[in-house]
Amino acid sequence: MALVEVQNLVKRYGELLALDHFNLNIQEGEIFGLLGPNGSGKTTAINCILALLKFDKGDIRLFGKPMAPNAYDIKRNIGVVMQNVAVFEELTVYENVDYFCALYVPERDKRRQLVQEAIDFVGLQDFCKFYPRKLSGGLLRRLNIACGIAHKPRLIFLDEPTVAVDPQSRNNILEGIAQLNREGATIVYTSHYMEEVEQLCTRIAIMDKGRTLATGTKEELKAMINRGETVRIDLEGQPGEIVAKLRELPAVASAKLEDHRLVVRCKAGGQHNLVAILDALRQWDVAFGRVFSELPTLNDVFLEITGKELRD
Numbered sequence: 001m002a003l004v005e006v007q008n009l010v011k012r013y014g015e016l017l018a019l020d021h022f023n024l025n026i027q028e029g030e031i032f033g034l035l036g037p038n039g040s041g042k043t044t045a046i047n048c049i050l051a052l053l054k055f056d057k058g059d060i061r062l063f064g065k066p067m068a069p070n071a072y073d074i075k076r077n078i079g080v081v082m083q084n085v086a087v088f089e090e091l092t093v094y095e096n097v098d099y100f101c102a103l104y105v106p107e108r109d110k111r112r113q114l115v116q117e118a119i120d121f122v123g124l125q126d127f128c129k130f131y132p133r134k135l136s137g138g139l140l141r142r143l144n145i146a147c148g149i150a151h152k153p154r155l156i157f158l159d160e161p162t163v164a165v166d167p168q169s170r171n172n173i174l175e176g177i178a179q180l181n182r183e184g185a186t187i188v189y190t191s192h193y194m195e196e197v198e199q200l201c202t203r204i205a206i207m208d209k210g211r212t213l214a215t216g217t218k219e220e221l222k223a224m225i226n227r228g229e230t231v232r233i234d235l236e237g238q239p240g241e242i243v244a245k246l247r248e249l250p251a252v253a254s255a256k257l258e259d260h261r262l263v264v265r266c267k268a269g270g271q272h273n274l275v276a277i278l279d280a281l282r283q284w285d286v287a288f289g290r291v292f293s294e295l296p297t298l299n300d301v302f303l304e305i306t307g308k309e310l311r312d
């Protein structure tokens, strides 16, 4: 069943076209990644989907029903973790989670258990009586997550939850999201970190300038581009004409020189590309040092489609 269906969504901020016929289809059980650089429209898309922001055109259905600002039956099944931490400074960790949970769960006994479970889940059990200002950035993010998920929603939106977070909290957050998914929640996860999205998400939409450029599993996305591994080779002597000669090899899609390092992108589907390249260098008497080989990444996909790097 499709939990999220977005068709031809258009959103303008004055002159700026933030969403340009944006489409999305997310099935129950997925961890769906919305991957795009800063400013590509991820937050705008989420806010429109949640009916927090008016849009100019398009159709949004959640759980098979039209979404609207007052669609409380839909909202009850949704959890939201926004990019900016939104908690009450004057409430403790426990009170904050309890406050947000109470928006959905009025029964006090039931809520006590849910709140404690959410606090345990994000690893804040030793901080229940702390006020937010006493928490580090990473712990504050975890509190933000606990507030968004305590009522056990079926569909959870997380907007860049790991930005500016220490590695320990980051791992805690990523593992927690996978755990929520194993327990049955469908996840929509926005990020500009391709490694995170590759590690976590079952399906990914690549976004740029308010559009979805490509959607699929990471394997499907990588299969869309004619790219094999990227081989980097540190040269010891003068490169001479070898870049041009490398480009002639059947396995090579492109070759360039960056300082004293050769960067060779191979074509897809070839076997023993690395061996073929190194054999050729030996044959041409080119002295080289360290060699690195890297399989295609989502950055390569992004680069191929948009002509620019996804990395910051």
Ligand SMILES: Nc1ncnc2c1ncn2[C@@H]1O[C@H](COP(=O)(O)OP(=O)(O)OP(=O)(O)O)[C@@H](O)[C@H]1O
Pocket: 013, 016, 018, 036, 037, 038, 039, 040, 041, 042, 043, 044, 045, 160, 192
């Ligand atoms: N309230 C606003 N008024 C005017 N322009 C806005 C507003 N909010 C966002 N924008 C612009 O719309 C575009 C999309 O922004 P959005 O925040 O949705 O992108 P994003 O992919 O979520 O990026 P980030 O990760 O930086 O939040 C950007 O060019 C941004 O500057």
